[in-house]
Amino acid sequence: MFFRCLLPLVTVLFCGAMALPAAEPGKVAPSKAKTTDDKTPANVSAADSPDTAKKRLVVAPGLKVDLWAAEPLIENVVNFSFDEQGRAYVVETGRRRTSVFDIRSYRDWVDADLSFRTPWDRAAFFKTNVSQDNAVFMRQLGSAKQGGFRDFNQDGRLDWRDLEVESERIKLVWDSTGSGVADKSAVFADGFNTSISGVAAGVLARRGEVYFTSIPDVWRFKSSEFGVSSSGSAPGSA
Numbered sequence: 001m002f003f004r005c006l007l008p009l010v011t012v013l014f015c016g017a018m019a020l021p022a023a024e025p026g027k028v029a030p031s032k033a034k035t036t037d038d039k040t041p042a043n044v045s046a047a048d049s050p051d052t053a054k055k056r057l058v059v060a061p062g063l064k065v066d067l068w069a070a071e072p073l074i075e076n077v078v079n080f081s082f083d084e085q086g087r088a089y090v091v092e093t094g095r096r097r098t099s100v101f102d103i104r105s106y107r108d109w110v111d112a113d114l115s116f117r118t119p120w121d122r123a124a125f126f127k128t129n130v131s132q133d134n135a136v137f138m139r140q141l142g143s144a145k146q147g148g149f150r151d152f153n154q155d156g157r158l159d160w161r162d163l164e165v166e167s168e169r170i171k172l173v174w175d176s177t178g179s180g181v182a183d184k185s186a187v188f189a190d191g192f193n194t195s196i197s198g199v200a201a202g203v204l205a206r207r208g209e210v211y212f213t214s215i216p217d218v219w220r221f222k223s224s225e226f227g228v229s230s231s232g233s234a235p236g237s238a
Helices: 050-056 107-115 119-129 135-143 160-164
Strands: 002-007 010-015 064-069 077-082 088-092 168-174 184-192 200-206 209-214 217-222
Touching (some): 050 064, 088 200, 119 160, 184 209
Antiparallel strands (some): 088 168, 200 209
């Protein structure tokens, strides 16, 4: 969810589904319990309201916090960028930890990983090694500290094809009423789900164009090609 923090003459926006408790000077804030499945994280309830999350925030004196956007308009937010009309292009990840492997849990892959010269080398490696028939892979998958990779395409087998189901995406979020709170959202771009697609990270909206990074690619979109006009209207807002 987005919260809008207001200071005199300054507006700061940031996102976060939950705020971490503040730590005393010189001390580390207590960590949450670890989970093996990011789809159902521990100590997080879908019933948590924005007001509940808001109460967890610790802000400096004089700082005011207002809600701008929350689930279900947005989810799994990685980054966002506002254009000149005040619309937010929000990067959402659907692949992190579940369709993107953490090399620290697959130490046998390190030498091969360092030898790759192109993204297609990695794709070929996955086709050979990511399989339920590979005993070493299955053992490492079972002992991974974080994850959730499974039979996403529901074909009865666990293999590299399951890496091509979950997708990163860009969501367009906007305030259609001028109330100061977002009330509309639409998928701006998705389909970033090849076997070698990593976690999406950066987005920049500028002068009718949207720049987007999703490992291993950098994309440039013309917002007008997606039904977004430079005058301020968005899909479904007319």
